[in-house]
Amino acid sequence: MTFSICVREEYEDDDGDEQLRFGVAVTTRLPGVGTLCPFASENGAVATQSLVNVELGRKGLEYVDDGLAVDDALRALLNADEGRDQRQLHGVDADGTFAFSGEECNDWYGHIEGENYTVAGNLLVGEEVVEATAEAYESNADGDAPLAERLIDALEAGHEVGGDKREELPVQSAALLVRRTEEDPGGFTDDLRVDATETPVTDLRTTYEEAKRGYEIILEQHEEDTEEVDESDEASGEE
Numbered sequence: 546m547t548f549s550i551c552v553r554e555e556y557e558d559d560d561g562d563e564q565l566r567f568g569v570a571v572t573t574r575l576p577g578v579g580t581l582c583p584f585a586s587e588n589g590a591v592a593t594q595s596l597v598n599v600e601l602g603r604k605g606l607e608y609v610d611d612g613l614a615v616d617d618a619l620r621a622l623l624n625a626d627e628g629r630d631q632r633q634l635h636g637v638d639a640d641g642t643f644a645f646s647g648e649e650c651n652d653w654y655g656h657i658e659g660e661n662y663t664v665a666g667n668l669l670v671g672e673e674v675v676e677a678t679a680e681a682y683e684s685n686a687d688g689d690a691p692l693a694e695r696l697i698d699a700l701e702a703g704h705e706v707g708g709d710k711r712e713e714l715p716v717q718s719a720a721l722l723v724r725r726t727e728e729d730p731g732g733f734t735d736d737l738r739v740d741a742t743e744t745p746v747t748d749l750r751t752t753y754e755e756a757k758r759g760y761e762i763i764l765e766q767h768e769e770d771t772e773e774v775d776e777s778d779e780a781s782g783e784e
Contacts, residue, residue: 547573547709548666549582549592550678550699553637554692564727565639570696572719572745574668574709579720579738584636586610587726591619591636595650595667598626601634609638616643635663653710659683664699670707678703693734696721697750704746719745721753734760 549571558564567590569583584591584602589609593602601622608618615638623629623645635644635656644656644663654667657679664675664682681702685695700719709717723735734756739748 547571547575547578547594548664548669548674548678548700548703549594549635550662550664550682550696551590551592551635551637551642552662552682552686552692552696553590553639553642554661554686558727564725566692566723566725566727567637568692568696568721568723569636570700570719570721572700572704572708572717572749574711574714574717576716576718576741578718579740583720583722585722585724587724589615589636589638590722590724591615591634592663592665593632593634594665595633595647595654596628596631598628598632601626601632605634605636609636614638614641616641619643619645633665633667635665637661637663661686666703668709668711670710673706674703674708677706691734692723693721693737693753696723697746697753700749701746715743716741717743717745719749721749 551569554566556564567585569585569590569592571578571582581597581599582592582594584606586606591602591605605619605622609615615636619634630647630649632647642658642663644658644665646654646656650667653669653671656665657675664679666675678699682699718740720738734753737752739745742748
């Protein structure tokens with residue numbers, strides 16, 4: 546089921562404290578990929594694809610949340626899965642990465658493990674799709690743009706070199722999730738899906754930009770309301 550990327554990043558919050566963020570993004574030439582493949586929490590990110598077993602993603606993330614290393618968690622689930630030869634499963638946690646592609650996945654299939662990320666894909670036009678996705682993320686890993694935006698950039702790079710090879714399928718989808726160890730960072734743009742479209746990555750970017758614009762409007766209104774309250778309190782104090 547096409548291609549996806551999972552990432553881990555360190556960053557400092559507004560108080561100067563060290564935090565982690567985890568992201569996962571995926572796109573495919575089928576509808577509703579966001580309901581099946583991507584999973585993320587403040588402890589890690591996992592993607593399950595090819596012949597999808599949703600429980601691999603759901604339970605894998607639960608195990609990671611319980612403190613099991615992502616490598617141990619996902620490997621244990623695959624060992625107990627009779628359909629593992631048709632699965633792709635990959636992810637990251639606070640300390641490591643894991644990626645698996647079963648030998649019965651549909652060509653082209655394969656994966657890449659980077660220092661802080663994993664990329665995997667199947668039914669692709671070729672290896673260049675996962676390579677382009679990985680390279681796009683690596684080139685922007687230290688950038689100032691939000692992780693959600695950079696995940697879309699990575700998907701776009703893979704899509705532009707061919708992506709999913711099933712050109713006869715018009716309905717496509719894309720999704721992304723971002724989670725942080727920071728308690729309340731906001732995040733109207735961190736859980737986005739496009740369930741049925743012919744231009745999934747473009748529409749995911751549009752959805753992101755509109756969500757960001759709406760969030761900025763809300764923040765602006767909140768600041769104006771706060772200023773009005775402060776001015777009212779000052780006026781009352783003067784009287």
